Amino acid sequence: NAGVTQTPKFQVLKTGQSMTLQCAQDMNHEYMSWYRQDPGMGLRLIHYSVGAGITDQGEVPNGYNVSRSTTEDFPLRLLSAAPSQTSVYFCASSPTGGNTEAFFGQGTRLTVV
Amino acid sequence: GQSLEQPSEVTAVEGAIVQINCTYQTSGFYGLSWYQQHDGGAPTFLSYNALDGLEETGRFSSFLSRSDSYGYLLLQELQMKDSASYFCAVSTGGFKTIFGAGTRLFVKA
Numbered sequence: 001n002a003g004v005t006q007t008p009k010f011q012v013l014k015t016g017q018s019m020t021l022q023c024a025q026d027m028n029h030e031y032m033s034w035y036r037q038d039p040g041m042g043l044r045l046i047h048y049s050v051g052a053g054i055t056d057q058g059e060v061p062n063g064y065n066v067s068r069s070t071t072e073d074f075p076l077r078l079l080s081a082a083p084s085q086t087s088v089y090f091c092a093s094s095p096t097g098g099n100t101e102a103f104f105g106q107g108t109r110l111t112v113v
Numbered sequence: 114g115q116s117l118e119q120p121s122e123v124t125a126v127e128g129a130i131v132q133i134n135c136t137y138q139t140s141g142f143y144g145l146s147w148y149q150q151h152d153g154g155a156p157t158f159l160s161y162n163a164l165d166g167l168e169e170t171g172r173f174s175s176f177l178s179r180s181d182s183y184g185y186l187l188l189q190e191l192q193m194k195d196s197a198s199y200f201c202a203v204s205t206g207g208f209k210t211i212f213g214a215g216t217r218l219f220v221k222a
Contacts, residue, residue: 031208040121042200043156043212050208058209090155102146102210104155 002026006091006105013081013112021076021108023091031094032074033058033102034066036087043090049074081112115139117213119201124219125191133186133199133216141206145177145184148200150215156200159186188218196220 007022025032033048035058045058049068063085065077074093078085088109092102117137125131135145144163148156162168162177162184174187188195198215205211 033210035212040214042117042214043202045209045211048208056208059211092156101158101161102148102156104157106155 004091004093004103004105006089006108008108009106010109011111013078013110015081015083015112017081019078019081021078021089021091021110023074023076023105024072025074025091025093025103026072027093027095027103028071029093029095029103030071031096032068033092034064034074034076035090035092036060036085037090037107038087046076046089078110083112086110086112115203115205115211117201117203117211119199119213119216121214122217122219124221126221127191127193129191130187130189131191131218133188133201133218135184135186135201135213137182137184137201137203137213139203139205139211142179142182143204143206145175146202146204146210147173147175147186148202148212149197150200151197159199191220193220193222 004025030051034046035043044060047066049055088107091105094100094102119135146161147159150156160175167176172189177184200215202212
């Protein structure tokens with residue numbers, strides 16, 4: 001049972017570079033989301049999706065893009081990395097959204113220099 | 114704006130009971146969740162309350178009062194392995210879940 005798989009686990013980027021954080025789930029969940037976690041600030045919602053082809057913005061969407069072409073995959077794209085995007089990124093999935101248990105991936109630790 | 118308030122740190126002794134409070138102010142409310150996160154790990158789900166009252170799951174219980182915009186997580190028979198961060202989270206509607214900043218629990222021998 002893989003659950004939610006995020007790749008890579010660690011990444012260092014230079015300012016201005018772009019990259020895609022991958023997230024895949026094998027539980028056939030409709031709802032997927034991306035959070036960033038910074039010290040003392042908990043988890044902040046970046047983008048979320050309620051099903052294939054449907055995405056929406058969370059609390060801190062600027063500088064990030066998402067797409068949801070399949071139920072399984074929900075990649076997060078950083079368009080032009082900035083030091084302020086240094087953080088730990090978590091992908092989560094759940095069957096129907098906020099009122100059910102969310103399953104989190106192991107996180108991607110991103111450093112932008 | 115939307116906010117969830119919880120204490121930043123709590124310290125308790127092994128075998129004791131500890132309560133972690135959460136007050137919230139959000140534009141919508143569908144329910145209150147609690148998650149546990151060990152250092153370097155991913156958050157894991159503990160409980161969910163949609164209605165007022167107490168939900169019990171083993172050593173952990175969670176309480177909600179919608180009229181007071183308040184909830185708490187109660188941990189009984191504390192063990193060293195319970196040392197972790199605990200997050201409350203509110204489902205605000207529109208499929209959004211907002212997390213608090215987290216409470217770091219230290220369990221001492």
